[in-house]
Amino acid sequence: xxxxxxxxxxxxxxxxxxxxxxxxxxxxxxxxxxxxxxxxxxxxxxxxxxxxxxxxxxxxxxxxxxxxxxxxxxxxxxxxxxxxxxxxxxxxxxxxxxxxxxxxxxxxxxxxxxxxxxxxxxxxxxxxxxxxxxxxxxxxxxxxxxxxxxxxxxxxxxxxxxxxxxxxxxxxxxxxxxxxxxxxxxxxxxxxxxxxxxxxxxxxxxxxxxxxxxxxxxxxxxxxxxxxxxxxxxxxxxxxxxxxxxxxxxxxxxxxxxxxxxxxxxxxxxxxxxxxxxxxxxxxxxxxxxxxxxxxxxxxxxxxxxxxxxxxxxxxxxxxxxxxxxxxxxxxxxxxxxxxxxxxxxxxxxxxxxxxxxxxx
Amino acid sequence: xxxxxxxxxxxxxxxxxxxxxxxxxxxxxxxxxxxxxxxxxxxxxxxxxxxxxxxxxxxxxxxxxxxxxxxxxxxxxxxxxxxxxxxxxxxxxxxxxxxxxxxxxxxxxxxxxxxxxxxxxxxxxxxxxxxxxxxxxxxxxxxxxxxxxxxxxxxxxxxxxxxxxxxxxxxxxxxxxxxxxxxxxxxxxxxxxxxxxxxxxxxxxxxxxxxxxxxxxxxxxxxxxxxxxxxxxxxxxxxxxxxxxxxxxxxxxxxxxxxxxxxxxxxxxxxxxxxxxxxxxxxxxxxxxxxxxxxxxxxxxxxxxxxxxxxxxxxxxxxxxxxxxxxxxxxxxxxxxxxxxxxxxxxxxxxxxxxxxxxxx
DNA sequence: CTGAAAGCGCTAACAT
DNA sequence: ATGTTAGCGCTTTCAG
Numbered sequence: 001x002x003x004x005x006x007x008x009x010x011x012x013x014x015x016x017x018x019x020x021x022x023x024x025x026x027x028x029x030x031x032x033x034x035x036x037x038x039x040x041x042x043x044x045x046x047x048x049x050x051x052x053x054x055x056x057x058x059x060x061x062x063x064x065x066x067x068x069x070x071x072x073x074x075x076x077x078x079x080x081x082x083x084x085x086x087x088x089x090x091x092x093x094x095x096x097x098x099x100x101x102x103x104x105x106x107x108x109x110x111x112x113x114x115x116x117x118x119x120x121x122x123x124x125x126x127x128x129x130x131x132x133x134x135x136x137x138x139x140x141x142x143x144x145x146x147x148x149x150x151x152x153x154x155x156x157x158x159x160x161x162x163x164x165x166x167x168x169x170x171x172x173x174x175x176x177x178x179x180x181x182x183x184x185x186x187x188x189x190x191x192x193x194x195x196x197x198x199x200x201x202x203x204x205x206x207x208x209x210x211x212x213x214x215x216x217x218x219x220x221x222x223x224x225x226x227x228x229x230x231x232x233x234x235x236x237x238x239x240x241x242x243x244x245x246x247x248x249x250x251x252x253x254x255x256x257x258x259x260x261x262x263x264x265x266x267x268x269x270x271x272x273x274x275x276x277x278x279x280x281x282x283x284x285x286x287x288x289x290x291x292x293x294x295x296x297x298x299x300x301x302x303x304x305x306x307x308x309x310x311x312x313x314x315x316x317x318x319x320x321x322x323x324x325x326x327x328x329x330x331x332x333x334x335x336x337x338x339x340x341x342x343x344x345x346x347x348x349x350x351x352x353x354x355x356x357x358x359x360x361x
Numbered sequence: 362x363x364x365x366x367x368x369x370x371x372x373x374x375x376x377x378x379x380x381x382x383x384x385x386x387x388x389x390x391x392x393x394x395x396x397x398x399x400x401x402x403x404x405x406x407x408x409x410x411x412x413x414x415x416x417x418x419x420x421x422x423x424x425x426x427x428x429x430x431x432x433x434x435x436x437x438x439x440x441x442x443x444x445x446x447x448x449x450x451x452x453x454x455x456x457x458x459x460x461x462x463x464x465x466x467x468x469x470x471x472x473x474x475x476x477x478x479x480x481x482x483x484x485x486x487x488x489x490x491x492x493x494x495x496x497x498x499x500x501x502x503x504x505x506x507x508x509x510x511x512x513x514x515x516x517x518x519x520x521x522x523x524x525x526x527x528x529x530x531x532x533x534x535x536x537x538x539x540x541x542x543x544x545x546x547x548x549x550x551x552x553x554x555x556x557x558x559x560x561x562x563x564x565x566x567x568x569x570x571x572x573x574x575x576x577x578x579x580x581x582x583x584x585x586x587x588x589x590x591x592x593x594x595x596x597x598x599x600x601x602x603x604x605x606x607x608x609x610x611x612x613x614x615x616x617x618x619x620x621x622x623x624x625x626x627x628x629x630x631x632x633x634x635x636x637x638x639x640x641x642x643x644x645x646x647x648x649x650x651x652x653x654x655x656x657x658x659x660x661x662x663x664x665x666x667x668x669x670x671x672x673x674x675x676x677x678x679x680x681x682x683x684x685x686x687x688x689x690x691x692x693x694x695x696x697x698x699x700x701x702x703x704x705x706x707x708x709x710x711x712x713x714x715x716x717x718x719x720x721x722x
Numbered sequence: 723c724t725g726a727a728a729g730c731g732c733t734a735a736c737a738t
Numbered sequence: 739a740t741g742t743t744a745g746c747g748c749t750t751t752c753a754g
Contacts, residue, residue, distance in 0.1 A: 022752080023748080023749090024724070025724060025725075046397065055747080056748070057748095058419050058428065058748090062747080063750075064730085069484075079441045082444060086463065095740075099431070102463055104448060123418060123460050126551075159657075222502035257651075258650050264653060266550045287647075287648070288619075290648055290650055292628060372730095372732085373733095383741045386739085387732095392733085396739060401740080416732070419732090421732050422747050424731075424733040426733095427748085
């Protein structure tokens with residue numbers, strides 16, 4: 001026999017009795033209803049504070065049809081990204097008194113949508129945040145919409161109406177990277193793409209090539225390798241690119257994992273980075289500062305996106321339509337470190353590189 | 362005005378009516394009560410299946426005083442570790458129909474315990490899993506116990522009764538590492554410790570030194586540097602160790618982040634790893650295979666620990682005492698990669714290293 | 723502005 | 739083995 005649980009014995013009835021009003025009135029002050037007299041409110045609030053009364057969320061939820069639970073749906077190999085989002089989401093959750101229930105899933109599964117809906121229904125979630133790359137799944141989004149579940153998607157493009165998406169402008173970010181490399185004097189630039197079929201993969205690729213084209217760079221089509229956003233695939237693609245004749249003088253991998261793989265591939269071939277070939281990534285993951293040379297990359301404002309998405313979601317739940325509808329677009333930022341350098345410096349660099357290295361910013 | 366929510370319209374009463382029994386009976390088959398006739402059970406179950414009826418967790422929780430929500434409390438800079446645990450926990454949660462609510466917190470905060478308790482109470486959690494290093498906080502554990510919250514701690518030592526902890530035997534793991542390095546011929550071995558005040562820090566340090574002592578290695582006290590489990594602190598400590606005369610021929614850093622820092626420190630000083638100095642880490646994080654040389658390290662069975670902890674927690678919640686009380690100890694495993702090598706090979710290695718490298722396992 | 727009463731959907735004594 | 743009857747703790751018509 002378990003001892004009776006000591007948690008939260010006091011109920012709204014206690015408060016009502018002790019403050020000499022009805023439950024209804026207590027409920028009103030609890031929900032900040034405007035129609036309670038100032039005096040009554042204070043009187044009730046005092047009792048609430050004294051008894052440290054916290055309303056029972058289950059009961060409240062059952063009666064009011066809301067749970068004060070938000071869900072986070074994701075299928076992402078990148079734990080760092082998830083963690084970052086989670087912290088952003090939670091910071092806003094705390095502000096508004098919500099809790100967060102997590103739901104990792106398998107994007108490839110054909111029961112993905114059904115399971116996600118079951119998850120939301122079962123837990124009576126008030127709303128969900130969907131992370132990339134599952135966020136690109138229109139099927140899922142459609143099902144959520146049809147089920148009247150408030151949701152917000154994190155994405156690289158505006159793939160839904162403004163109330164359902166927070167986007168980081170990856171196209172312009174990779175364009176900035178392309179321009180940066182061109183400015184360094186690079187013309188033969190390799191590209192390690194993500195797997196086909198993802199919108200963000202295409203977005204990054206197109207943004208990059210477009211920017212190159214604008215600068216009169218020959219089309220990079222032949223120098224595009226298709227990876228899988230994994231370290232190992234980066235190695236393979238990097239090797240393939242570097243074995244071309246002539247090899248590229250710079251390689252942009254569309255995430256840091258693959259960029260790390262490219263660097264290792266180069267080093268395995270006896271090439272030095274960045275002296276012989278510049279390498280850049282995307283994500284600004286922890287990896288970027290841990291490897292040598294430290295990695296030039298692109299940083300998305302992940303936590304901020306998560307915060308804004310959550311605020312937007314709660315606004316939708318609370319019916320604050322104006323706020324919920326506001327379009328949100330954020331710009332990633334180019335982070336220059338040691339893995340890229342001007343092309344013309346290549347020749348002179350051999351000596352200099354023996355001396356010492358810059359600190360990874 | 363929001364449209365009425367389409368989710369889960371059918372209730373237990375519908376099922377009762379349609380299958381011609383009372384609500385109580387439906388409730389019984391829902392909860393797998395043994396005292397329902399086989400025929401009735403089938404009849405009811407059929408209706409349940411046909412209507413795809415899912416009981417409302419809030420209502421169920423309100424009535425039964427359980428929420429089918431588990432909590433995960435952590436304060437850990439290592440997102441990979443958290444993610445791994447989370448996946449382990451969730452795999453068991455799914456099996457038993459639980460959901461997971463996350464609660465990152467600040468171990469240094471003096472409201473840590475109060476906030477954790479508030480979190481549990483508010484969400485009416487059925488139990489919580491506490492991750493290291495917060496899991497070492499006896500204050501928190503005590504408060505959970507006093508509040509009758511079932512909890513299980515993940516830890517490096519048995520810091521609680523068997524029903525409240527799942528431990529990975531880190532002492533024996535680091536001992537194995539020490540023996541491995543000694544077998545390689547190393548005698549001057551540096552140690553990069555974690556911050557003071559953590560039990561796992563001491564556990565690893567003592568286990569390592571003890572094993573060295575057993576092999577007649579001179580006490581390593583002078584060669585112990587105190588880091589902070591961060592990459593940067595690993596660099597600093599590594600530099601300090603390598604500037605000693607004579608320098609250590611091997612360095613064990615008590616996590617991978619710091620080991621990566623040590624390697625960079627060595628490389629910055631013009632030393633080669635492992636030719637000039639062997640370096641090993643602890644965690645087998647993603648980093649271990651991404652950096653060059655790939656890192657010899659120690660792998661804890663994190664996901665398995667998480668699974669077992671969750672199973673134990675649910676056993677406790679369900680009152681299966683025998684299972685809940687079972688002591689669980691798991692052994693980490695030594696993972697040998699490219700960052701360590703025999704001492705005597707140092708001289709001959711210079712030529713060989715130019716040729717090529719082994720693949721990171 | 724406030725109160726009485728009726729649920730929200732489920733479980734849990736206590737019969738039968 | 740099954741049904742009856744109360745609640746769980748809160749919100750919400752609907753009167754006053």
